[in-house]
Amino acid sequence: MSKTDRIIKIVEELNEVFEIRVFLDQDPYKVLVRTILSQRTRDENTDQATNNLFAKYKDIYEVVEAPTEDIQELIRPAGFYRVKAGRIQEVSQILIDEYGGEVPDTLDELVKLPGVGRKTANCVLVFAFELPAIPVDTHVHRISNRMGLVNTKNPDDTERELSKIAPKELWIKLNDLMVQFGQNICKPTSPQCETCPVSYLCDYDGS
DNA sequence: AAAACGGGGGC
DNA sequence: GCCCCAGTTTT
Incomplete structure (x- = not known):
């Protein structure tokens, strides 16, 4: 065979x-953030961290303005919270500066973002855009x-x-x-x- | 190609 | 204490 x-x-x-x-969330930004939080982290802890974050900060513009220490504390259940908080805010700033606040939908663009490797990029393509990956x-x-x-x-x-x-x-x-x-x-x-x-x-x- | 990075949670 | 966890970055 x-x-x-x-x-x-x-x-x-x-x-x-x-x-x-099922896809839990179709907002590409939330998918991207959740996927970064999920790196080397169990689903339950990922969900908790994601919910904490978006309960307090609604969208990308609120996230970039938030104090980094606050983001860290909210996403702590996901582990690696210092690195992840920094990368989430870095990524968010880049998306605002270079993509009008939108998440790109190609592998090449996604993997250029800090903290986004092929696995995370492909997750975004699948779970945010339903593209084959x-x-x-x-x-x-x-x-x-x-x-x-x-x-x-x-x-x-x-x-x-x-x-x-x-x-x-x-x-x-x-x-x-x-x-x-x-x-x-x-x-x-x-x-x-x-x-x-x-x-x-x-x-x-x-x- | 291998090592470093870097934390929570389960046992 | 030790090991695993829907990885990424650096050497």
Whole structure:
């Protein structure tokens, strides 16, 4: 079976087990900020930090004017709060100065922003603009390698390889399903191969 | 390619 | 205390 066919099967199988998560917010700025807050951070903590921030500061203009220490305190649950607060305000200022306060919708423009790498940029493309992209985090990276879909050292290479072999109409689903799969079954340590719905497509022995 | 960065939360 | 967490930046 070709890698493309295996990806199609994987998406099919995982789609039986997991619900595709809905877009929680269509405001591109909030999506961008939330995604920065989500870096190396669990969803619950990300949500809390995001809600804290936007409960007090409504939009990009209020965020840039806010005292940095205040932003830090609001987003503290997300961790890395000093770096993230600085980057959020930096990014916001750039968006105001160079993009009229709007979030750009291309990968090239997004990755130029401080604190925005390919993973975050692709998240914005998907969750803010519903454009096809594959945000590759540690889950997608790990699983793609375990399942022999790619043989790569870093997530950016995984993203480029997956983009070549995965049908474009599956990109968004593929990412979302693989993340849930990684969080619940194909975990970093002690993957649950016994109950894995796609073990028949996988040679990984769990070690 | 590898190391540095940098915090909360769970166990 | 130690390890993981929907990474990014610097060396």
